[in-house]
Amino acid sequence: MEIELRNLAKSFGATKVVNDLSFSLEKGEMIALLGPSGCGKTTTLRMVAGFIGPTSGAILVRGQDVTRLPPHKRDSGLVFQNYALFPHMTVTENIAFGLNRRGIPREEQKARIAAMVEKLKLKGLEQRYPKQLSGGQQQRVAVARALVINPAILLLDEPFSNLDAKLRESTGIELRRIQRELGLTSIFVTHDQNEAMAIADKIAVMNGGVIEQLGSASEIYETPATRFVAEFIGKANFLTGSVVDRSASGVRIDLSSAGALVVPESKVGRDARHVEVMIRPENVVLTADPALQSLQGVVDVISYQGATAHAIIRLPSGLTLMAECKGREAGWMSPGGKVFASLQPESVTVFRH
Amino acid sequence: MTIDPRSPFGLLLTAICIIAFAYLILPILVVVVAPLGDTGYLAFPPKGFTLRWYAAALDDTRYLSGFLTSLQIGGAVALLSTIIGVLAAYGLSRYDFPGRSLIEALFLSPLILPTLVLAVSLSLFFTRTGLLTGTGRLVLAHIIVCTPYVIRVTLPVLRRFDRTLEEAAQNLGASPIQSFFLILLPVIKTGIIAGCVMAFITSFDEVVLALFLASPGEPTLPVIIYSAVQLGFEPTVAAVSGLLVILTCVFMVLYQILGVARQD
Amino acid sequence: MTATGDLARQKGRSGPSPAVVPVLIFAPCLIVYLVLFVWPQLSLLTTSAFDKGQLSGVHYVRFLGDEYYWELLGRTLLLGVCVTLITLVLGVPVAYVLARMQSRMAALLLILTTFPLLVSAVVRSFGWMVLFFRDGIVSNTLQALGLVDHPLQLMYTLTGVIIALAQVLLPLMVLTLHGVFKSIDPDLEFAAMSLGASPPLALCLVTLRLARSGIVAGSLLVFSLAISAFATPGLVGGARANVMATAIYEQTIEMLDWPFASTLATVLLVFVLALSLLYGAALDRRAKSESVA
Numbered sequence: 001m002e003i004e005l006r007n008l009a010k011s012f013g014a015t016k017v018v019n020d021l022s023f024s025l026e027k028g029e030m031i032a033l034l035g036p037s038g039c040g041k042t043t044t045l046r047m048v049a050g051f052i053g054p055t056s057g058a059i060l061v062r063g064q065d066v067t068r069l070p071p072h073k074r075d076s077g078l079v080f081q082n083y084a085l086f087p088h089m090t091v092t093e094n095i096a097f098g099l100n101r102r103g104i105p106r107e108e109q110k111a112r113i114a115a116m117v118e119k120l121k122l123k124g125l126e127q128r129y130p131k132q133l134s135g136g137q138q139q140r141v142a143v144a145r146a147l148v149i150n151p152a153i154l155l156l157d158e159p160f161s162n163l164d165a166k167l168r169e170s171t172g173i174e175l176r177r178i179q180r181e182l183g184l185t186s187i188f189v190t191h192d193q194n195e196a197m198a199i200a201d202k203i204a205v206m207n208g209g210v211i212e213q214l215g216s217a218s219e220i221y222e223t224p225a226t227r228f229v230a231e232f233i234g235k236a237n238f239l240t241g242s243v244v245d246r247s248a249s250g251v252r253i254d255l256s257s258a259g260a261l262v263v264p265e266s267k268v269g270r271d272a273r274h275v276e277v278m279i280r281p282e283n284v285v286l287t288a289d290p291a292l293q294s295l296q297g298v299v300d301v302i303s304y305q306g307a308t309a310h311a312i313i314r315l316p317s318g319l320t321l322m323a324e325c326k327g328r329e330a331g332w333m334s335p336g337g338k339v340f341a342s343l344q345p346e347s348v349t350v351f352r353h
Numbered sequence: 354m355t356i357d358p359r360s361p362f363g364l365l366l367t368a369i370c371i372i373a374f375a376y377l378i379l380p381i382l383v384v385v386v387a388p389l390g391d392t393g394y395l396a397f398p399p400k401g402f403t404l405r406w407y408a409a410a411l412d413d414t415r416y417l418s419g420f421l422t423s424l425q426i427g428g429a430v431a432l433l434s435t436i437i438g439v440l441a442a443y444g445l446s447r448y449d450f451p452g453r454s455l456i457e458a459l460f461l462s463p464l465i466l467p468t469l470v471l472a473v474s475l476s477l478f479f480t481r482t483g484l485l486t487g488t489g490r491l492v493l494a495h496i497i498v499c500t501p502y503v504i505r506v507t508l509p510v511l512r513r514f515d516r517t518l519e520e521a522a523q524n525l526g527a528s529p530i531q532s533f534f535l536i537l538l539p540v541i542k543t544g545i546i547a548g549c550v551m552a553f554i555t556s557f558d559e560v561v562l563a564l565f566l567a568s569p570g571e572p573t574l575p576v577i578i579y580s581a582v583q584l585g586f587e588p589t590v591a592a593v594s595g596l597l598v599i600l601t602c603v604f605m606v607l608y609q610i611l612g613v614a615r616q617d
Numbered sequence: 618m619t620a621t622g623d624l625a626r627q628k629g630r631s632g633p634s635p636a637v638v639p640v641l642i643f644a645p646c647l648i649v650y651l652v653l654f655v656w657p658q659l660s661l662l663t664t665s666a667f668d669k670g671q672l673s674g675v676h677y678v679r680f681l682g683d684e685y686y687w688e689l690l691g692r693t694l695l696l697g698v699c700v701t702l703i704t705l706v707l708g709v710p711v712a713y714v715l716a717r718m719q720s721r722m723a724a725l726l727l728i729l730t731t732f733p734l735l736v737s738a739v740v741r742s743f744g745w746m747v748l749f750f751r752d753g754i755v756s757n758t759l760q761a762l763g764l765v766d767h768p769l770q771l772m773y774t775l776t777g778v779i780i781a782l783a784q785v786l787l788p789l790m791v792l793t794l795h796g797v798f799k800s801i802d803p804d805l806e807f808a809a810m811s812l813g814a815s816p817p818l819a820l821c822l823v824t825l826r827l828a829r830s831g832i833v834a835g836s837l838l839v840f841s842l843a844i845s846a847f848a849t850p851g852l853v854g855g856a857r858a859n860v861m862a863t864a865i866y867e868q869t870i871e872m873l874d875w876p877f878a879s880t881l882a883t884v885l886l887v888f889v890l891a892l893s894l895l896y897g898a899a900l901d902r903r904a905k906s907e908s909v910a
Contacts, residue, residue, distance in 0.1 A: 051520055071523040072531075084521035088539045097535075101526030149525060362817045366710050373707040373791075374726070376784055377733050380744025387747050395747050397754050441646035448639045460646060463654060465893040467845030469862045470882045473869055474657035477664060477879070497653045500646065558737035561847045565869070575739045582743050582852055591747065594740040601735045609728065 001063070002027045002185040003048075003153055008057035010043055017043045019209040021057070030179060030186040032200035034193060036232070040209040041189045045155055048187060050074045061152050072101070077146030078155040082162065083138045085130035091117075091141050092126045098149040116144040119178060136167050143175065147182065154179065154186040160195060172199050193233050197221070205229045227351050230278045237284065237321050239277045240353060243268065250345070253277060256317075259295050263345045274353040283347035284323035286311065287340045288332055294342035297321070302333050309333075313341050381598055388592035395586045410592035419574040423557050426488060426573060430495040431553035437496070438503025438552075439545055443537075445504075446511035457508075464501045471497065472565040479566070487568035494562045499552035506551060510544030543612070550608065661886075665879035676880035686864075690884070693844050693861040696779060700843040701836050703783035704790040709832065712794030713824070717803060727795065734788045738848040745781035745853055746772060778854040785849055786839045793838060797831030797903075798824065834899040841892040845885055861885050 004024040010017050018040040025031055033041035046052040048059055050071035058067045066074055077098075085094055095116055099109045117123055120140040130138055139159060146154060159175070160168040176199045179186055190196050196203050197217040204214045205228075213225040224230035227238070241261070245252040250262040253275060261277065268275065287294065297313040300320060309330035313321045321341055333339060357363050383397045388410075391401025410416060445457050463471065475494050479485070485493065514537065522532035538545070560575040567573050572580075574597070581590040668675045680686050711730070715723050733741060748755050749771035756769040771777035801824050809819035825832070847862040854863065861881060868878035 049520075049524055051523075070529075071520070072526050072528050074524075076524060078521070078524045080517050080521060082515070082517060084515065084517040086518060086521070086536060086540070088542075097522065097527075098525035101531070145521075145525065357816070360816065366714055369707060369710040370714050373711045373787065374729065376707065377730065377787060380741050380748060380781070380784060381733060381736055383744040383747050384740055395750070397747050437645045437649060440642050444639055444642040444646075450639075456643070456647075459650060459655075465841065465889060465896075466658075467841075467847075467862070467882075467885055467889055469845060469847045469865055470661070470886050470889075471654075471657070473865060473875075473878055473882045474661035475653070476869065477660055477875060478653075478657035481660070493649075493653055496649060500649070554735050558735070558739075560737065560739050564866075575737050578737075578743065579739050579848065579852070582739070582746065583855075586747070586750070591743065594743055597740055598736055602732070605728070605732060605735060 001025070002029070002061070003187075004058075004060040005044070005048070006058045006060065008044065008047060008059065009055050010040075010047060010052060011055045016209050018047070018054075021206075021209070021211060023204060023211065023214060025185050025187075027185055028180070028183040029202070030176070030184075030188060030200050032188045032190055032196035032203045033206055034190055034196040034203050034232075035206035036191060039206040041191075041206050042157060044206075045078075045157055045187060045189045048153065049076050049078050049155055075149075075152040076155050077149055077151035077153070079139075079142045079146050079157065079159045081158040083130075083142040085138055085141055085145075087130055090127050090129055091122060091133070094130070094141055095145050095148050098145065102149065112148055116148045119147075120144045135163055136171065139163060139171065143178075147178070147184070152185065154184045156186060156188040158190055159188075160190075161192070168195070169198070175199070197233075205232060207232070224278070224349060227276065227278070230349060230351075235281050235322055235324075236278050237281065239279070239319070240274070241277055242274050243272060253350070259293065261293070261343055261345055261348070263348055263350060267348065268350045269352055272350070272352045276351045276353045277343075278349045278351065279343050279347065281310070281322040281324035282308075283344050284313075284321055285342045285344065286313070286323050286325060286333070287342070288338075290340050291342050294340040295321075297339055297341055299333050299335055299337045299339050302330065302335060304330060311339075313339055315341075384591050385595040385598050388588045388595055390588070393588070395588055395591055406588040406592040407596070409589045410596060413589060413593075416574065416577060416589075416593045419572055419577040422488070422567075422571050423574040426492055426495065427553045427557040429492050430499050430556040431549050433492070434496045434499040434503050434552045435545065435549040438500045438548060439507055441500070442504045442507040442511050445508060446514070460504050461501050463497050464505070468498065468559070468561040472562045475562070476565045488571055491563060491566045491568075491573070494566050495556040495559060498559065498562065499555050502551045502555055503548035506548035507541065507544045510541045514541055661879050661882060664876050665883045668876065676877050679877065680880055680884065686881075689859060689861060689864055692775060692859070693885075696775065696782065696850070696860055697840045697844040699779045700783045700786060701840045703779070704787045704839050705832070705836060707783075708787055708790035708794055708835070709825075712791045713798050713820070715791070715795050716798035716801075727792075730788050730791050733784070738785050738846070739852065741785055742781055742849045742852040745777070745784070745849075749777050749781075749853065772853065773855045773857040775854065775858045778850050778858050778860070781853045782843055782846055782849045785846070786842055789842070790835050790839050793835035794828070794831060797828045797835075801827050830899045830903040834896055834903065837892050837896040837899060841889045841896070845889055 001024050004022075006022055008021045009019050021040070021044060023031065033044060035041050043052060047054050050066070050069060050073075054067060058065055060066070061075065086097065089097070092113060095113050096109055099112065104112070117126060120143060122137070122140055122144060125133060125137060125141075130141070133141065139162070143159070156175075160172055163171060172195060178184075188196070188200055200217070202214060202216055203220055204211045205220055206212065207228050213220050213229045220229055221233055224233065230236045231238075239255045241253045241255040243251055244254045244260070246265070250264050251268045253261050253263060253268075255261060255277065263277075285291075290296070295315055297315045300312040300314045302309060302311045304327055307327050308324050309327045311323045311325070311330070311333060313323055315321065323341060358367060387395045387397050387399055388406040389402055389404070390396055390399025391403040391405075392399070441460055445453065445460070471494070475490075475497075479490050484490070518536050518540065519529075519532045522536045523529065527535060558575060560573075560579050563573045563576045564579065567576055574593075578590055578594060581587060665676055666672060666674070715726055715730075718726070750756075755771060756765075759765045759769055760767075771780065805823045805827070806816070806819045809823045810816060814822060844860075845862055847866065850858065850860045850863050851866065854860065856863075856867075859867075862885070865878050865881045865885070868874045868881060872878075
């Protein structure tokens, strides 16, 4: 195992910022720590980098305990959110900084810097100072500076948050390509679910200092472990209900104001009675005519987005449902119009209430 | 500008500004120009033209040795108070502890203390303790006056300093001490230089502490000028003062040019 | 050590333990201040409060009982008030104009304002002495303008000291107020003007009102520096226009009466400390009003 975090915890005074956090990474894997601000993701990253000492727990890199090592003796390359480029040094000097600290001979330094400049498309910018670079260029210098030292772990602290939306996507893909190429084990902190899902091998969704769910992008989206994960990743409708009948054909849940639903038994906890049913908007099927188990409602808002169209449906009970369908299939809907919504039992997730 | 410069009120403002700047510059201009007069006594505007008094000023070893004494004291004071002050400012910007604002207030308080009061108390102190003799006493006294300036100039710069730069350096393998010297000091260099220059000028120009504490055999230039002016209006003294003003002017222009060059 | 790859080549090193570092950083400054600042100030106080080895108020009684010293104190405070007023009358417009100028001219004028601060007060006072000379330009100009009908003697008068000292301290007033005006949005004046206020009225009602505590702070600064200034009163005023500072100098260098000099110094110190507390309060109020705005 390349990196392992064992029961890591950090308290500032009485507040537990990170609590009993564990995960491990194989060589070349990239994990995204995803969560809202204050969830402990940055604290975790800073503990791995050595800027914050954990209250308890251990950090192992290649089997060695580094928990008590000062930052400059750890072998990690960190890309800071604000890039933290040294303003008084040129691009080359910035990249060379870590090599100098490691006593790498001049000739080898030159070759490695040249390779990084090539890889990150920084040619021609070598003698510039950070403030003479665009945001995207600064970001690439920060990445080059962290990569050139061949770190055991690459740490990325919201590396794209200061880029504009267009650049963010292409930079993310580029970074992922380089990370794969170099086989770098990486931890990536972000509050942006799209970024996390697009780039990371696995995602740890964090909340209140603990990992709510650890899994691949599709796992956390399709089968969220907790209501928090379901709500934080993507959009979700939540309907409260209670189990009224269990039979071979499935579990019947009475959603009171939104009718009833029979879902496969595997989706419902054995002794659950009061439940919450989560359904993604794209799994709410809208039709002009009544269908099996469908609910009648009125189109409240319909907004056309191109590839998709988003609708908000108001049920007679006053409850609203978010629904999403293909853009070109939404033409028949208009605000105030009658609509039938059916929930696909196989695509719902049931939480205990 | 919200005020139209051609309106009566705008004209009034402009007039006051012209008067104010004339008022600010006039006495300084006088000491440069008056010794050019050929009358043998100081007058403004000067009558005739001669460089005699300036030549005499440059010739007089008393003034030259005073200048060198001031330069030495100023240099020593600037160096020591910059080291002490930058360290203290670094500590104040970096560590949070109970009583921190009290310590900060203590470090800045000599700024509000009348120099004369400090001169009296330090004279008493040095006489009673017998600590050091001669120029050393004045250097110590000036350190107390100049260190607060260094702290006041560098503290905001240090507070604005982006600490992630130091973290980045440490992440790349620099020890805390290396990152202090390789990253922090070069980044805040301009602020440190400004504090150092301020300390030097304050010490160089200072007269009250020097009157009390300078060793009688080695008076500083301001003390020599002060004593000479009290005795009479010698054109040579004005010429020395004029030279000082010109030197300050050159220094300031150089500082501005270098300062601007650095920012590009 | 993790010491994988490159990091293994690094030479081993270790710094001092973290707790020692802050102590080492503050030590030089604290030692210097305690020995050269706190201790001498305390010994100044005790010197003024002791007579022949015994705690005694005799020096303070001497100060309070002598009309001469009351007059001295009065003259010093009068000097402070006049200097503050002159620097205000000239400093407020200059600082305002500089703050509202957009060009390089403003930067240049700001440097011109700072320049006198770099020239020793001794040299500047000397300049005034040349101007105040009996046949000096000030007197001649005033006569030519018909403002006075005989040669005006400004040397060795309080008026002369006031004129010279106001010039010495004007840059500080301008620089303080410049910062204050710079922080006030000029759009506020346009807003007031769009509501019908004439430009001068908009300036008074909006900007000067907002700058009030900054103006108070600048005035207190100039006042406390004026009452403790020595070089200018010493040269321009001489013995005939004596103030607290010159009297203290006399008591030490000429009379060698250190206890009484310490008493005078303590009285001066009390005034300055009181003013600086007011100054701090004014700055606080300014900070608060800014954070609300």
